[in-house]
Amino acid sequence: MKKFDLIIIGAGRASSLAARAGKAGKKVAIIEKSSLGGTCPNRGCVPSKLLLGYAHVANAIKESNRHFIDSSINNIDVKKIFEQTNNYISKIDSHYERKFNENVQIFKGVGSFVSNNVIKVNDEELSAPKIVIATGTKPIKAAHEKAWTSDDIFPLIGDIPKSITIVGAGFIACELSSFFSAIGIKTTLLVRSQRILNNEDEDISAIFKKEFSKKVDIKFDTTIQTTNYENNQFNLILENKDGTTIKHQSEALLYATGRESNTDSLNLENTSIQIDERGFIKRDALFETNAKGVYVVGDASGKYMLQHAAAYEVNHLGKILLEECTEPLHFKYMPHAVFTEPEIASVGITEQKAKEQNILYVTTTTNWIASAKAMSLRLDYPVTKFIINPKNYEILGCHMIGPESSTMMHQVLAVMHINNDVRHLKEMLYIHPALSEALLPAAVEAVREVEKYNENLV
């Protein structure tokens, strides 16, 4: 039995904890069944955003007429795009390996529990007083053996399809269909209901639906009735909610129907660790599971499934394990963005959630045209929606749709983080006429709405 101070299962965001503990002189074992770095750099955030960079340029050329510029794309070297992305991915494992000092030992294999503090990997048994489970999630399996999930395209090995059908209406389905469609691969997105990006504020997802439908062929209310794979092609029968069916063909079929717990490989039955009804590991406020000294962080806890959330948790666990911190981590706000065109960024509560939870609020939706930079985009859909507590001007939610929303959102986040009061966004000085200036009229309107609400009370 090899003894360590700390064992980490899963070398995604928790790689940084291994590096930090190693630098602090702890003897660390990190176990990874695939490439070091985990989902984000190997088959998640980074490669998907690299692909979207190509989509962005292709869309700009295709839509140049909006600016009275007549242009066309001569050729898109799709092979090169995937070569570049695959090449990036191929360097990740060694890049992460270099982050570790001599105190960190890497074990390549599946880690599983023999007991609460003994882990088996390959034929070795390791033990430590502290064990961290950071095993992330995996895509929900595709409904046909030849169909893909996002894991199958990062890296993409083999022929690049000329057509693709994507099932789902969440982050991954939208981002990937945005890419494939923009670079000229015939793309069909199958959405089982009328709504797309369901978790966004309804007003924002309605704008998204209208604009995104101009770029991607979306079949709403549609599911796959039968799948037949023959001669390198999927022959599908698609069924609409009204009962009608159509034949549909594509070279590739990709399921992006959500992600699920990765705990099946961990042999948790050998421990006192408990899981919830969704199969995710239960933990207390300090990330500790039902087994003393065993912690769970990141996607493996099933809470947020966002890179920045996982990284933040891992950083805080480092404080608990290495700096004797006893404070729980409170995420004040959890922002996210969908990097499609149109781009969406969001933080806090949606109007629908505010209604459901009987929260007192006022709301405003303001377009971006007051900013000259925004006007120069020649787009009429971008808006900022605020949900504000009229009692104290607190921003309960902010939802944006428009180019660079994810960047613009950070000034709202900064205010929320330091002193959450929408009046700061009204009073601050903006660089004229930066795109961010579009937030000024949005804040002015939100403040006015709060004042109106309060005047009506007296």
Ligand SMILES: Cc1cc2nc3c(=O)[nH]c(=O)nc-3n(C[C@H](O)[C@H](O)[C@H](O)COP(=O)(O)OP(=O)(O)OC[C@H]3O[C@@H](n4cnc5c(N)ncnc54)[C@H](O)[C@@H]3O)c2cc1C
């Ligand atoms: C296509 C895609 C795009 C995404 N885009 C974004 C984005 O733009 N922004 C964002 O915030 N988030 C995004 N995400 C989500 C983000 O990637 C995750 O939230 C983040 O990577 C979670 O980190 P983690 O360390 O918790 O888990 P992971 O990075 O998944 O790491 C877990 C690791 O554990 C390993 N493992 C699992 N079980 C075992 C075992 N038994 N033994 C050994 N090793 C094991 C896995 O191989 C994996 O390497 C995206 C995800 C996907 C799939």
Ligand SMILES: NC(=O)c1ccc[n+]([C@@H]2O[C@H](COP(=O)([O-])OP(=O)(O)OC[C@H]3O[C@@H](n4cnc5c(N)ncnc54)[C@H](O)[C@@H]3O)[C@@H](O)[C@H]2O)c1
């Ligand atoms: N930009 C980002 O931050 C980003 C990008 C990609 C992924 N992610 C993370 O990865 C996670 C997983 O992404 P995802 O898109 O797979 O999941 P998701 O939960 O966002 O979306 C899943 C979608 O699949 C649909 N669906 C589920 N079962 C279905 C079925 N049987 N038939 C048809 N549709 C079905 C759902 O209605 C939903 O629209 C996300 O929760 C997110 O946290 C984040």
